[in-house]
Amino acid sequence: MTQPIENIVDQGAGLLPYPWSLLAVAVLATLLALAVHQLVFRVLSRIARRTDSPSDTLLIRKLASPTRVAVIALALVLTAREIPAFETVWQKVAGFVMPALVGWIAIAILHALVETMKLRADITVADNLSARRRRTRLTMLNRIATFIIIFVTVGLALLSIPGIRDIGLTLVASAGLAGLAVGAAAQPALKSLIAGVQMALTEPINIDDVVIIEGEWGRIEDIRTTYVVVRIWDDRRLIVPTTQFLESAFQNWTKKTAELLGSVELYLDPATRIGPIRAEFERRIAQNERWDGRVQVAQVTETSRDAIVLRLLMSAKDSPTLFDLRCDIREAMLEWLADNQPAAFARLRVVSPEPEESDVRARIDAQV
Template sequence: MPLTILLPDPLTALIAAALAVGIALVLHAVVFRIMKRFAERSDSESDGVLLKRLSSPTRVSLVALALVLVAREVPMLEAVWAKVASFVMPILVGWMVLAILRALVETMKLRANTTVEDTLKARRKRTKLTMLNRLATFIVVFVVVGLVLLSIPGVRDIGVTLVASAGLAGLAVGAAAQPALKSLIAGIQMALTEPINIDDVVIVEGEWGWIEDIHTTYVVVKIWDERRLIVPTSYFLEKPFQNWTKSTAQLLGAVKLYLDPSTRIGPIRQEYERLIKANRLWDGRVQVTQVTDTQRDAIEVRLLMSAKDSPTLFDLRCEIREAILDWLAENQPEAFARTRLASPDGIGITMEDQKAA
């Protein structure tokens, strides 16, 4: 005897829906448990990422599919489903698309090896994937919201009326949304032209830091003291800024010493060569000792050096500066610059000599 004869229609629909949902959930749990075991035995991390991202949307989609199949046999349930399907289905499809998109992006990011010394290619790949993922997410969400709104008769009628009288209202909205649209278009341009990448070392508004994250409308710059500088995306297309890792992370740096004009440069050059060659932070490319300026009471000696990246270069400069100052204090203390004054008899004396007298 059919179930619809034994029970009232509402109760029949409720029991049928509950059974359909229960069977769908059990089936989903069994299938994903089996797939999870296969993923754990796999050497690829992408299998686990794919299962993690698809677990929730496939569970809900399978429940929806079960309700659709049961609704064909239960008239009341079919009537209820017909009312909600027009805006539930776009949401489910959009959710599934976003889950697949994010799973693919995360899988491709895993292949971008950032553990090697030269991470430029990996950082470029990660940046493109991040930007394209966010742009695609925006488009999918926009389309889903539009489909859901159009599925509601009242909203659809209002939308047709507004389109008919858009005119000046459209211009006003366009003017108000100009900054947001400008930043959005700038985000697309950045994904294509790559003026910056994630983890690039930059100087923006006089602040030195790293590109921590790139969004469609703004960029997060992590300052060296762990502050965050939030910069509009359009800034990097309209204003000049320094990118220290655009093509390579290698950099040159200098330590400047201000010494007495009578200082012997030869021993300092030899000691600097010994220090730089023994330092683990030096990359072996550049080491130069030069007198770059002459003033009345001092000469400027520049110790030029190179390193694989900016943090390493900063540490290298500090270590060389400390070591060379210690060496000068021990071996050539007279090399430190002094201020000279002319005595009445024409003999030059230093400020230190004058204080001692």
């Protein structure tokens, strides 16, 4: 096998000048590697399409690009073994290329596995707490593992440079003050990384959780190692440092369940009859499809000289549904009051003071 390759190389070297002959051999090896790669992945894609699981197709799609480059590198390595001049050039760049390829393939496999596991965690179902927790852990662990792979890959690539390797060994030998300086400089990054790991373990928030933070209502859209993206109700994005969810108080409306209670307050005249209003509220909420059937209460929670507060308490399966339910009940009750009990609306009473006795006598005397 080796002798025919050497004969082909020798024949090609006689046709072209020295630099161009190396380039021609490299291009030929690259084209051959690409043809083999395309043929193999075409067969694998057809096999994956025949299976019911989407994870096979996902894995093949993620590995297509890194393996294509890896096959090209393998072809160049085999070519370099037969051409001494080409091997000299390859050895100078192999220290960078090989760690980068290994790291790229490792990241592709990691992302493919994580995406496959995410497909099994469907967050579109009604009771999606377990799926959201699983997706959050996968997202955080994926980011941390990706960071570690990139860090190791860059370190291996830099160690292939003799000058940097010697500097690194010197720093390790005298790592006293230098270690303290590097530790102080890297403190924010390390703090954020540790916070990301703690976030994955303690789970104060999960993907798609409804939170109130910085006075804003929104959903957790993305969790990274250093920050969290909160999608506000009006489609704005609030970028919050990861440490804030661990060091500051915030509201999580879906920590255990998405079910919530909400209320509508009606300000009525103290002379209003509550019974008919309560009956109408119960009738209206029973007909509303957004009500989950758990809670319906009508109570007078406050009274003053000019008004009373009638609180209509209701429940729904999640916060967006609860908001719409409250709006429906508020509109329906206001229309019913306007049509059936218009005098029930609160009003401000102004009573003129009683005339003093001296003023009355003066009026009587003036009339006489």
